[in-house]
Amino acid sequence: AQSVAQPEDQVNVAEGNPLTVKCTYSVSGNPYLFWYVQYPNRGLQFLLKYITGDNLVKGSYGFEAEFNKSQTSFHLKKPSALVSDSALYFCAVRDIRAAGNKLTFGGGTRVLVKP
Amino acid sequence: DGGITQSPKYLFRKEGQNVTLSCEQNLNHDAMYWYRQDPGQGLRLIYYSQIVNDFQKGDIAEGYSVSREKKESFPLTVTSAQKNPTAFYLCASSGLQGASTDTQYFGPGTRLTVL
Numbered sequence: 625a626q627s628v629a630q631p632e633d634q635v636n637v638a639e640g641n642p643l644t645v646k647c648t649y650s651v652s653g654n655p656y657l658f659w660y661v662q663y664p665n666r667g668l669q670f671l672l673k674y675i676t677g678d679n680l681v682k683g684s685y686g687f688e689a690e691f692n693k694s695q696t697s698f699h700l701k702k703p704s705a706l707v708s709d710s711a712l713y714f715c716a717v718r719d720i721r722a723a724g725n726k727l728t729f730g731g732g733t734r735v736l737v738k739p
Numbered sequence: 740d741g742g743i744t745q746s747p748k749y750l751f752r753k754e755g756q757n758v759t760l761s762c763e764q765n766l767n768h769d770a771m772y773w774y775r776q777d778p779g780q781g782l783r784l785i786y787y788s789q790i791v792n793d794f795q796k797g798d799i800a801e802g803y804s805v806s807r808e809k810k811e812s813f814p815l816t817v818t819s820a821q822k823n824p825t826a827f828y829l830c831a832s833s834g835l836q837g838a839s840t841d842t843q844y845f846g847p848g849t850r851l852t853v854l
Contacts, residue, residue, distance in 0.1 A: 633779075658842065665848070665850070666847055666848065667743075667846050667847045668829065668831075668845040669845070670842050670843075670845075673842060714781060714782070725770055725787070725833060725841065725843075726787070727782075727784070729781040729782040729783075730781055731780060731781040732781055
């Protein structure tokens with residue numbers, strides 16, 4: 625079985641400050657990990673993914689995430705947040721040994737960036 | 740939202756009615772997916788299809804049906820057997836027969852409300 629936890633329902637940050645959105649996962653094998661962002665009444669937009677290789681993954685809009693196998697975490701980060709980063713963020717995991725191409729999503733973290 | 744379209748954007752249904760949500764993609768992707776999004780629960784997989792004329796149940800398939808007669812189309816029918824159908828429905832697609840490393844790309848969603 626595969627699962628994802630996003631421990632914070634909401635993260636508040638001032639514009640220009642660093643932004644971190646936490647994600648931990650559980651899989652029986654090795655994970656593939658994904659981050660998506662959702663703006664109100666819109667579909668999910670892909671930000672970045674970890675498949676293999678360098679533990680630091682760089683993605684769209686200045687976001688990056690660090691894969692930490694020992695802590696089973698894949699936290700999303702941005703060095704300097706913008707008001708336009710205010711949105712709902714989802715972490716997702718796929719066990720590479722699982723059948724099909726099923727993604728399991730976390731419950732989402734709402735980010736509010738204040739000017 | 741890329742090359743994935745969903746229609747309609749908003750849909751109202753009376754109790755006891757079946758309704759069909761449309762999902763079309765022009766990305767030449769083999770695999771397509773339907774998710775349901777409820778507040779605070781993230782996304783849950785309803786059905787997925789890795790190739791034309793084949794599909795599998797996801798985690799919450801009861802009360803839903805799908806077909807995959809064409810590569811670019813994956814319509815979802817919400818039947819009267821679905822007890823609580825009010826939700827935001829998201830369609831996604833990914834590349835080569837849903838290879839596990841592939842990114843899923845999402846459409847803009849359909850918001851279904853039961854009156």
